[in-house]
Amino acid sequence: MEKKVFKRTGGLTDIPMRYCPGCGHGIIHRLVAEVIEELGVQKRTIGIAPVGCSVFADEYFNCDMIQPPHGRGPAVATGMKRIRPDCVVFSYQGDGDLASIGMAETVHAAARAENITIIFVNNAIYGMTGGQMAPTTLIGMKSTTSPFGRDVKRAGYPIRMCEFLAALDAPGYLVRVSVHKPANVMKAKKAVKKAFQVQMEGLGFSMVEIISQCPTDWFLTPLQAVEYVEKQMIPYYPLGEYKTPFKKEEGKKEAKDKIEVEFRTDFN
Amino acid sequence: MSRIEVDEKRCKGCGLCVIACPFGVLDLSDKFSSTGYYPAVMVKPEKCTGCTLCALVCPDVAIEVYKETKKAGAEK
Numbered sequence: 001m002e003k004k005v006f007k008r009t010g011g012l013t014d015i016p017m018r019y020c021p022g023c024g025h026g027i028i029h030r031l032v033a034e035v036i037e038e039l040g041v042q043k044r045t046i047g048i049a050p051v052g053c054s055v056f057a058d059e060y061f062n063c064d065m066i067q068p069p070h071g072r073g074p075a076v077a078t079g080m081k082r083i084r085p086d087c088v089v090f091s092y093q094g095d096g097d098l099a100s101i102g103m104a105e106t107v108h109a110a111a112r113a114e115n116i117t118i119i120f121v122n123n124a125i126y127g128m129t130g131g132q133m134a135p136t137t138l139i140g141m142k143s144t145t146s147p148f149g150r151d152v153k154r155a156g157y158p159i160r161m162c163e164f165l166a167a168l169d170a171p172g173y174l175v176r177v178s179v180h181k182p183a184n185v186m187k188a189k190k191a192v193k194k195a196f197q198v199q200m201e202g203l204g205f206s207m208v209e210i211i212s213q214c215p216t217d218w219f220l221t222p223l224q225a226v227e228y229v230e231k232q233m234i235p236y237y238p239l240g241e242y243k244t245p246f247k248k249e250e251g252k253k254e255a256k257d258k259i260e261v262e263f264r265t266d267f268n
Numbered sequence: 269m270s271r272i273e274v275d276e277k278r279c280k281g282c283g284l285c286v287i288a289c290p291f292g293v294l295d296l297s298d299k300f301s302s303t304g305y306y307p308a309v310m311v312k313p314e315k316c317t318g319c320t321l322c323a324l325v326c327p328d329v330a331i332e333v334y335k336e337t338k339k340a341g342a343e344k
Contacts, residue, residue: 001336001337002269002270002334002335003334003335003337004333004334005320005335006320006323006331006332006333007332008329009329012329016277016328017278017327017329020280021280021282021327022280022282022283022284023327024327025327026326026327026329027326027327029329030329179325181288182288182321182324182325185324186324215282221283222283222284223283223284223287226284226287
């Protein structure tokens, strides 16, 4: 006799996903859908689909979805949550959407401590438009607009969103996870679940940054892309919780003690 | 015996499940699926323990896992 131990979650529709082979979006869709189903909030969940590769997320998630303009996910989520405080609102966004055009909306939603959850998929590139350089593209990484690798003098440095938002007082839960290995997928699911619980308990803004792989625009095979995440992405984007509401005061004191301010003197 | 079922209409042959399996149960097929990819198949079905690691990393949620229950094993 055998028992079904893993089946497709009811939080996803039956439509096959149109992502490239090896793309991390599918795994992240499944994690979010499973968490929504496990928390039993599928009937009162509103999702915000992004502009980017996952623009068709409204077809895949089995809950109410809305599609705002590019980068305006947190602003629309704010309105949704303020009008319907009983609903669970999450915004699913990529790095071009959240860290580039939608930076103002993201930072101000976080600073106002809006009670929403953001799922931030960081694959270090603009996927849908053909692999251009994003704000999160690593130094020296090749893209179609930086064919010789990202040059610091021309394009500056990549933005670390979790550390950036952790500087604000308001956010409740900030965490960075990845989905390149089974163990990391399990950790990512716990982080997504915690983020939704933070929202349902009214503890403020929560964001889960998920390091994802993009084999097509990194010009790698899916297996090489997984290796790239481990060897190149994670050293620059360290995994872990940056802010959690459960140890807020202790964490704050520790963080203040740890910060060492270095003044730059090498300006040209 | 534990086993997995791969939905060939969803599988895109990325091979993430092949490296995730600790026992080398899975490999990519030699034949095209109806969508034009080489789907994952079980090459060593007797070694499958039903650990669900392959299903966890599958980006297209194409894998379903059936695990053999202990009671049934004792009866056999």
